[in-house]
Amino acid sequence: MREIDPHRRGKVHNHLHSEKVSKAFIKNIADNKHSTGSVYSDDKSDKKDSIKWTLKEIYHQKCAFCESKLTNDYGDIEHYRPKNKSEKESKDCDKGKSYYWLAFGWDNLLPACKRCNGKKSNCFDIDGEYKEYEGESLEDLHLVTQKYNEVEKPKLIHPEYDRFEKDIVFDSEGKMRSDNERVAYTIRVCDLNRENLVGSREEIVTDFISKLNRHLLTFDKVFNGNNLEECLEYFKVSIEDFCKESRKEYEYSLIRKYIKDNLIEFLESIEIGYDDKGFAILIIESAFGEFCLEDK
Numbered sequence: 001m002r003e004i005d006p007h008r009r010g011k012v013h014n015h016l017h018s019e020k021v022s023k024a025f026i027k028n029i030a031d032n033k034h035s036t037g038s039v040y041s042d043d044k045s046d047k048k049d050s051i052k053w054t055l056k057e058i059y060h061q062k063c064a065f066c067e068s069k070l071t072n073d074y075g076d077i078e079h080y081r082p083k084n085k086s087e088k089e090s091k092d093c094d095k096g097k098s099y100y101w102l103a104f105g106w107d108n109l110l111p112a113c114k115r116c117n118g119k120k121s122n123c124f125d126i127d128g129e130y131k132e133y134e135g136e137s138l139e140d141l142h143l144v145t146q147k148y149n150e151v152e153k154p155k156l157i158h159p160e161y162d163r164f165e166k167d168i169v170f171d172s173e174g175k176m177r178s179d180n181e182r183v184a185y186t187i188r189v190c191d192l193n194r195e196n197l198v199g200s201r202e203e204i205v206t207d208f209i210s211k212l213n214r215h216l217l218t219f220d221k222v223f224n225g226n227n228l229e230e231c232l233e234y235f236k237v238s239i240e241d242f243c244k245e246s247r248k249e250y251e252y253s254l255i256r257k258y259i260k261d262n263l264i265e266f267l268e269s270i271e272i273g274y275d276d277k278g279f280a281i282l283i284i285e286s287a288f289g290e291f292c293l294e295d296k
């Protein structure tokens with residue numbers, strides 16, 4: 001999960017003003033449930049300017065929850081507030097409810113991978129009071145998430161309206177956790193510590209540590225006490241790449257950002273292939289100071 005600037009969403013997607021969507025909305029209201037199947041696409045679901053394409057653009061072509069890249073036709077339109085009600089309670093969430101009137105609400109739509117969409121399913125637990133349909137027109141329901149969140153106090157994070165990155169902690173094996181209840185709920189409900197995600201994140205960490213260790217070896221051979229600046233150059237490309245890939249457009253970028261922002265703590269927690277660990281940390285810290293460019 002990365003925080004997304006809400007301004008990236010822009011104006012309500014054109015297709016949500018179409019007659020097809022308008023009819024589907026009216027039918028949902030008449031039936032008191034989502035009963036209209038998928039009408040988002042107009043049979044061009046992954047063409048430029050489709051809803052799915054636009055959502056993927058807003059989220060840097062990534063799943064809103066797990067940060068997996070949604071390449072080509074991969075990815076679903078996920079409803080932050082579920083359009084259908086859960087059939088049964090699960091270990092992860094209560095029975096929940098159907099927000100059938102928000103099935104076409106613009107900021108209720110998020111891009112998600114099939115795994116997160118399947119895992120989250122219709123989970124949407126709240127700590128506040130449930131909102132009900134109050135006779136609004138479709139046009140009045142496109143940007144109601146923040147207003148609803150104030151009343152319902154949902155447990156699930158919305159990447160555009162919540163600030164949560166600083167509440168996420170990673171270990172060197174790629175697992176994420178949080179002491180913030182809402183973030184922990186989102187991690188659990190979307191299963192963000194599933195095997196393939198942890199594996200991919202661990203690979204990022206081990207790859208980076210092995211590069212640092214290699215550079216430290218070279219550094220050790222050539223450093224004579226006077227040529228520090230020159231020797232830091234050995235770290236340049238690896239650190240520049242690592243910091244560049246901590247930007248939001250890169251897959252699994254949050255773990256890189258976490259390491260970058262908590263560098264010393266992270267380095268202290270791992271094995272470093274250098275006898276004087278304190279000195280190695282000092283060298284790596286200096287190299288980051290030199291070569292890690294600020295987020296754009």
Ligand SMILES: [Zn+2]
Pocket residue numbers: 063064065066067068112113114115116117
């Ligand atoms: Zn995902």
